Amino acid sequence: MLTRLVLTDFRNHADLTLSPGAGFVVLTGANGAGKTNILEAVSLLAPGRGFRRVALSDMARQGGAGGFGVAATLEDGGDAAVDIATGAVATAPERRVVRVNGAAATGNVLAEWLSIVWLTPAMDRLFVEPAGGRRRFLDRLTLALSPGHGLHATRYEAAMRARNRLLADDGPPDDAWLTALEARMAEHGAALDAARRDAVALLVDRLAGEDDGVFPRADLTLEGGSGDAATLVDILRQGRSRDAAAGRTLAGPHRADLSVVHRAKGQPAALASTGEQKALLLGIVLAHAELVAARTGRAPILLLDEVAAHLDPGRRAALFDRLAGHGQVWMTGTEATLFDQIGRDATRIVVGG
Structure with missing residues (x-):
C-alpha cells in the first residue's frame, strides 16, 4: 500500500502531501478540487501513461516551472519500504523520469513493486x-x-x-x-x-x-x-x-x-x-x-473515481462490503455521505477544503 504520496506541480496541486492508511482512502470535495488528479497521480506509479493517457506536459501545473513530480512510499506491512518517484523536468517535458529508491529505472520496472487497477x-x-x-x-x-x-x-x-x-x-x-x-x-x-x-x-x-x-x-x-x-x-x-x-x-x-x-x-x-x-x-x-x-x-491498489455516485444505496453497501479487507482502495466523491456505509475504517481526506 501507499503510506505517503507527494505531488509537486502536478495538475492543480502545487505541493500536496498525503499519508493514507490501509483499506479505504476516501477523497471528497467540490468539483474541480483535484480529487481525480490525485488518483491520476497514483496511476502513474504503474507502467503506462496513467488513466487519462495524455502527454506528460499536460500534467504539469499551469503557472508552474514546467515539470512535475509524483513520489510515494510503499510498504507491505513488514520492515521494508520502497520509495518510488516519477515525473518530468521542464527541459524535457515529454520524457518520463522514474526512480526506485533513488536509482534511475524504467517505467516497466514499476510493475514489480505494485499493481494498480482503475475505474473512471x-x-x-x-x-x-x-x-x-x-x-x-x-x-x-x-x-x-x-x-x-x-x-x-x-x-x-x-x-x-x-x-x-x-x-x-x-x-x-x-x-x-x-x-x-x-x-x-x-x-x-x-x-x-x-x-x-x-x-x-x-x-x-x-x-x-x-x-x-x-x-x-x-x-x-x-x-x-x-x-x-x-x-x-x-x-x-x-x-x-x-x-x-x-x-x-x-x-x-x-x-x-x-x-x-x-x-x-x-x-x-x-x-x-x-x-x-x-x-x-x-x-x-x-x-x-x-x-x-x-x-x-x-x-492491487484500486482507484475508483466517482463510482459511488452511480450506485444505489444497496449496491454501494455491497461494493463496500466486498472491498473491505482487500487492500488499499482509493475512492472519490463530491459528498462525504456517499461513504457513510464504510464506517470508521477509512482515511478520509477533504480535497481543497
Missing part, C-alpha cells in the same frame, strides 16, 4: 466503444498477474513501428531487417497473447465460482490475437504487401478484443443497460482484485 467515468462506455479501450483494460488486468507483460508490450510496439516505417519506405525493403523485426514482433506478440489468455482463463474460473448477486457475473473471451510465435511470423510475412498498402500492421495481438457477455442473460455487454454495464465492469474488477491477492499475496 470515462470507462462507463467500455463495452460499446472501439476495441482499443477493452484491450488496454485487459492489459492492465494482465499486468497485475504477469509483471513482464508491460515489457513485452513495449518491445512489440517498438518493433511494429519500425516494421511499418520500413514497409512505407520507397523501394523494396531490406528483407533481412524486415525478417528480424517480424521475428521480434512474433516473440513478444506471442508472449502478449499467452499472458492475456491466461488472465482471461483465470478470471473466467474466478467468476464461475461466485454467486449471482448485485454485481452480475460476466463471461469473458479473448477474440483475435496471434497464437504462437511461428504462426505470427507467417501472418506477418504473408501480410507484407497488404500492410504496406494500408500503412499499418493489420494482424497481430494489437488487434485483439475482449468480449464480455452478461452470463445470466446470455447477452453481450454492449446490449445491456447502462447500469448493468457498470455492474458488470465492477464485478470483473472485484473478481480480479481477489484473484491477484490470492495468487500473488499482494492485493
Whole structure:
C-alpha cells in the first residue's frame, strides 16, 4: 500500500502531501478540487501513461516551472519500504523520469513493486466503444498477474513501428531487417497473447465460482490475437504487401478484443443497460482484485473515481462490503455521505477544503 504520496506541480496541486492508511482512502470535495488528479497521480506509479493517457506536459501545473513530480512510499506491512518517484523536468517535458529508491529505472520496472487497477467515468462506455479501450483494460488486468507483460508490450510496439516505417519506405525493403523485426514482433506478440489468455482463463474460473448477486457475473473471451510465435511470423510475412498498402500492421495481438457477455442473460455487454454495464465492469474488477491477492499475496491498489455516485444505496453497501479487507482502495466523491456505509475504517481526506 501507499503510506505517503507527494505531488509537486502536478495538475492543480502545487505541493500536496498525503499519508493514507490501509483499506479505504476516501477523497471528497467540490468539483474541480483535484480529487481525480490525485488518483491520476497514483496511476502513474504503474507502467503506462496513467488513466487519462495524455502527454506528460499536460500534467504539469499551469503557472508552474514546467515539470512535475509524483513520489510515494510503499510498504507491505513488514520492515521494508520502497520509495518510488516519477515525473518530468521542464527541459524535457515529454520524457518520463522514474526512480526506485533513488536509482534511475524504467517505467516497466514499476510493475514489480505494485499493481494498480482503475475505474473512471470515462470507462462507463467500455463495452460499446472501439476495441482499443477493452484491450488496454485487459492489459492492465494482465499486468497485475504477469509483471513482464508491460515489457513485452513495449518491445512489440517498438518493433511494429519500425516494421511499418520500413514497409512505407520507397523501394523494396531490406528483407533481412524486415525478417528480424517480424521475428521480434512474433516473440513478444506471442508472449502478449499467452499472458492475456491466461488472465482471461483465470478470471473466467474466478467468476464461475461466485454467486449471482448485485454485481452480475460476466463471461469473458479473448477474440483475435496471434497464437504462437511461428504462426505470427507467417501472418506477418504473408501480410507484407497488404500492410504496406494500408500503412499499418493489420494482424497481430494489437488487434485483439475482449468480449464480455452478461452470463445470466446470455447477452453481450454492449446490449445491456447502462447500469448493468457498470455492474458488470465492477464485478470483473472485484473478481480480479481477489484473484491477484490470492495468487500473488499482494492485493492491487484500486482507484475508483466517482463510482459511488452511480450506485444505489444497496449496491454501494455491497461494493463496500466486498472491498473491505482487500487492500488499499482509493475512492472519490463530491459528498462525504456517499461513504457513510464504510464506517470508521477509512482515511478520509477533504480535497481543497
